[in-house]
Amino acid sequence: MHNTEKITQVGLKNVFLNFIRSESFGGIFLFISAVLAMIVANSPLSEYYFNFWHIDFGFSFGQHFVGFSIHHWINDVLMALFFLMVGLEIKREVLFGELAGFKKAAFPAIAALGGMIIPGLIYYSLNAGTNSYHGFGIPMATDIAFALGVIMLLGKKVPMALKVFLVTLAVADDLGAIIVIAVFYTSGLNLTWLIGAGVIIVLLIFLNKIGIKNLLPYLILGVLLWFAIHNSGIHATIAAVILAFTIPITPKRSRKNFTHFIRELADQFQIKVPKNAEVDSPSNTYEIAPLSEDQIEVLESIQDRVKSIRSPLGRLEHFLQPYSAYFIMPLFAFANAGVNIGNEIHFDIDHIVLGVVLGLVIGKPIGIFFITFLCEKLRIASRPEGISWGHIVGAGMLAGIGFTMSMFVSNLAFSHPESMEVSKISILIGSLISGIIGVLYLNVLYKLKPKEN
Incomplete structure (x- = not known):
């Protein structure tokens, strides 16, 4: 009896640990953090919640202070580590994964492009000529953790090929979002710091070319690159992506024998x-x-x-993944999702709500479906085997879950607190609707599928 209980406990422990390590748990944890932020922001603790993020954290020497507010530490420094991991994932997928080669990459990459252009156009058309037009990048993004978490919860009701397609689409979408941030959300450029950043990038490429496999020099130069790009006027998280692309992917020792x-x-x-x-x-x-x-x-x-025989890229990605999934992203969600809905919120500020919600809920599936349909008809690329057009529509709906990246872009797009609050509520509404209709739709699609004898 004792041995049986012991085996049962070990079995339950393994099930729990496997669930914790799964991608779906990352999405669930992110959702819990966002809900908790909303609860605290509308509780008697709300004043402490909002004031806490503005506390300066750093060190002073004489008249000089080196550091940031806690909110900036999270959004600019910790999120740089998140973007570093995203960059590592993109590089791996482009070289060896589902984005390797034109045939593999074309269909999800084109889908991601459609899923960015149409939502952006919907938002911009509704807000053109207003002070809020700059938020067009908000509904362009897809949250890979949330979207994958939701589709994983559907289990065998969706084919594995669709899960791979959605992940690949989200990775390509991340790359697109990084380009959008670099191009459209950059303030006035400081040429001196920009040249300094260029020199550091050349040094990183040189280290890669001469075969340096030790991660330490890359990370030291990466920190210097972060400071240079931060002071150049470009958002500092771009430094993390550039660093990721220079990390070697070949191991110290050959895998032969x-x-x-x-x-x-x-x-x-x-x-x-x-x-x-x-x-x-x-x-x-x-x-x-x-x-x-x-x-x-x-x-x-x-x-x-x-x-x-493990590549420097693989080692760094493996090290960052748990910190990103279970600390950085949930902390970012907790710090940014809290909006006090008890205050008077002006939902009629331009058309931010309509732009974000319609962009995520309508623009994403329409953009992904129509551009991939056109792509296949023109024989540019074809659908992965085992995925129907109905599945493509469902993936488009789940791609409308924009949470983390959309929140990040919202912080860059708006400097006015009221506009930012409205955009964040809109992101939560749009992402929630997209997730619900995506799950319901794919469930119905599964039930309507002819059963094999």
Whole structure:
């Protein structure tokens, strides 16, 4: 009975840990953080909530202060780490993943383009000639964590090919959003700092070309690049993406003969049986016997070899992923999603609400469907196997979940607090509607699908 309970506990623990590590949990955690922000912002703690983000954090020497407000630390510094991970993902996908080669990349990349142009045009057409026209980039973005989290919750009701398509589309969308931020949300340029940033970029490329695999010099130059771009007038998170593109993707040691090496060490591990484990003893006795020093050395050799054949890009991405998913993005959501709806909010400021909500809910699926339909008819690229046009529409609906990146663009687009609050509420409404109708639509599509005998 004791052993059964122990096995059950281990099983439940593994299920819980697997769920925590899954992409869907990242989206759920992000949603919880946003809801919590709204609750706190409309509670008796609201004054403390809003004042906290404006507290300066840094150090002073003499008359000079070096640092930022907590809000800027989150939005400019921590989010740079998020953009670094996004840049690493994009580079990996372009070189070896679903964006590698024209045939693979064309369809999702074109879908992402349509999913950015139409929402942007809807917003701009509604706000042209007003002070709010600059927010056209807000409904262009897709939140990869939220969208993937929602589609993963649908399980087997959607084909795996659709999940891959949505992820690839979101990655291409991220690249598009980065370009939009760099081009359209840049203030007056400082030429001196821009030249300095250019010199640092050349040094990063040089390190890559001469085969430096140690991450430390890249990260040091990356910090200097962040400062240079921050002072140049371009948003500093672009520095993280540039850094990501210069991180080497080839490992320190070749993967050649790795399988043979592992097989040899595995044989050594089996031979080096602890002295207190008899050959004819029960299997459970062998399993609980302590490892010998020789066996530990074998395991350490395998660990060292695995590290040596893992690329610097892969190591850095693996290190950043949990921090990004479970700390940076939820913290960003908690710091930015809180809007006090008890205050008088002017929803009639220009057409921000209509522009953002219609851009996300209507513009995304229309843009993604029509541009990919035209793309296939013109034989530029074709749909991935196993995905119907109905699935493309459903993916377009889920792509309307713009949360994190949309919030980020909103901070850049509006300097007036009222406009920013209205845009954030609009993002929450549009993303929520997109998620709900996307799930309902894909559920109905699954039920209408002819059952195979």
